[in-house]
Amino acid sequence: MLNRKIMKNGLYHKDSTLIDFKRNVHKLALDYLDMYKRSMIHKMSSDELRREAKNAVITVIKDNSLILPASVKHDEVIESIVAEAIGLGPLEQLLIDDEITEVMVNGPDEIFIEKNGSILQTNLFFNGHESLMGIIERIVSPLGRHINESSPMVDARLEDGSRVNAIIPPLSLTGPVLTIRKFPNKSYIIDDLITNKTLSQNMADFLKVCVLNRKNIIISGGTGTGKTTLLNILADYIPETERIITIEDAAELKLHQQHVITLECRPANIEGKGNITVRDLVKNSLRMRPDRIVVGECRGGESLDMLQAMNTGHEGSLTTAHANSARDCLSRLEVMVLMAGFDLPVNAIREQIVSAIDIIIQLTRYSDGSRRVTNIVEVDGMEGDKILLHEIYRFNKQGIDEYGEIHGSFTGSGFAPNFYQELEETGISVDRGLFSTVQGGF
Numbered sequence: 001m002l003n004r005k006i007m008k009n010g011l012y013h014k015d016s017t018l019i020d021f022k023r024n025v026h027k028l029a030l031d032y033l034d035m036y037k038r039s040m041i042h043k044m045s046s047d048e049l050r051r052e053a054k055n056a057v058i059t060v061i062k063d064n065s066l067i068l069p070a071s072v073k074h075d076e077v078i079e080s081i082v083a084e085a086i087g088l089g090p091l092e093q094l095l096i097d098d099e100i101t102e103v104m105v106n107g108p109d110e111i112f113i114e115k116n117g118s119i120l121q122t123n124l125f126f127n128g129h130e131s132l133m134g135i136i137e138r139i140v141s142p143l144g145r146h147i148n149e150s151s152p153m154v155d156a157r158l159e160d161g162s163r164v165n166a167i168i169p170p171l172s173l174t175g176p177v178l179t180i181r182k183f184p185n186k187s188y189i190i191d192d193l194i195t196n197k198t199l200s201q202n203m204a205d206f207l208k209v210c211v212l213n214r215k216n217i218i219i220s221g222g223t224g225t226g227k228t229t230l231l232n233i234l235a236d237y238i239p240e241t242e243r244i245i246t247i248e249d250a251a252e253l254k255l256h257q258q259h260v261i262t263l264e265c266r267p268a269n270i271e272g273k274g275n276i277t278v279r280d281l282v283k284n285s286l287r288m289r290p291d292r293i294v295v296g297e298c299r300g301g302e303s304l305d306m307l308q309a310m311n312t313g314h315e316g317s318l319t320t321a322h323a324n325s326a327r328d329c330l331s332r333l334e335v336m337v338l339m340a341g342f343d344l345p346v347n348a349i350r351e352q353i354v355s356a357i358d359i360i361i362q363l364t365r366y367s368d369g370s371r372r373v374t375n376i377v378e379v380d381g382m383e384g385d386k387i388l389l390h391e392i393y394r395f396n397k398q399g400i401d402e403y404g405e406i407h408g409s410f411t412g413s414g415f416a417p418n419f420y421q422e423l424e425e426t427g428i429s430v431d432r433g434l435f436s437t438v439q440g441g442f
Contacts, residue, residue, distance in 0.1 A: 090124035107175030117369015214316030221363030248296030301340030310356035
């Protein structure tokens with residue numbers, strides 16, 4: 001399934017006879033169900049509907065004396081037609097595979113997946129634009145969303161937490177495009193990141209100290225670098241005694257503390273009304289007596305509200321941002337604060353950032369699919385109009401082996417962050433050995 005070449009034999013060989021057969025049976029089966037089961041179909045469970053659809057497919061093949069192509073198995077064809085008629089078609093087998101983290105449909109003829117950090121083309125396809133559009137509508141309709149020419153984009157979340165984005169013509173010139181970022185069944189812990197060499201044990205221990213001692217943290221990185229995964233892991237360090245409010249575009253965080261309130265944005269309805277943004281929720285959360293605020297991602301004017309929250313008694317809050325480096329993260333924060341609509345001087349914005357943010361964690365995804373914490377820095381005040389950054393850890397890339405795997409090492413700066421002195425002055429025991437310049441390589 002993972003080869004870039006299309007199979008020459010089997011159910012997903014692009015044989016025009018097979019495609020025509022499946023399209024014909026698909027239409028006849030839907031007509032049959034509509035004619036004989038119309039009053040019952042909405043009362044059926046998913047298992048009952050699948051059984052009825054299978055019986056309909058078998059019936060229309062028999063009643064119309066349709067001949068199956070000799071190159072494929074009878075049961076496989078029936079199952080694939082049923083899946084496309086009432087389920088998710090060729091996507092079904094991809095969504096149940098726990099090793100697949102992302103499914104990308106580029107029109108009816110191309111389906112790609114992300115597996116083990118690599119993007120691979122499958123040999124699966126849809127029977128046509130209409131079939132793919134039917135499945136997109138089947139996904140978004142139960143979520144209260146609509147997609148058509150007048151509203152050709154939709155962003156939603158499935159019941160299991162997976163994120164769905166669809167964009168269709170006329171905006172997409174390649175046909176309907178569907179992207180599903182699967183929500184992992186497994187809850188990751190910090191030990192998993194250490195095993196995967198995303199960070200070192202010393203880095204993990206340091207980040208735990210930061211969370212427990214209420215340092216405000218931004219996790220920075222590009223798309224697919226693992227920002228939300230790391231955010232979820234760090235948020236799990238928050239003590240059970242604290243009231244936590246999570247705010248997300250589409251709820252992905254799964255915290256295990258008892259006192260967690262989960263807030264999720266709401267898009268505008270079909271009349272363009274009722275939109276509730278991250279910024280609206282951040283403002284509202286300040287009236288909900290939070291100990292910690294965890295924002296899934298800052299990408300606009302809510303950044304100003306988040307900085308103000310961090311500066312006004314909500315220390316220990318966490319969020320993520322899209323950026324290529326810690327310095328770039330600060331620049332993007334400045335731009336996002338200006339998006340709030342206030343004409344603030346740059347120096348005033350930078351003073352807000354310095355006062356609010358304690359730690360920036362930079363994540364990078366490399367060509368071999370591996371994800372690394374490439375920098376952890378402390379925001380260390382201002383000198384003139386420049387924000388000072390104190391690097392605490394870094395990942396040193398040392399080479400690529402014959403299999404394309406990247407090797408390197410994590411190193412500490414040798415110096416503890418400034419807030420360690422504050423902790424020691426209050427009687428908290430800290431381990432300055434965490435910042436050794438030698439942390440081991442791989």
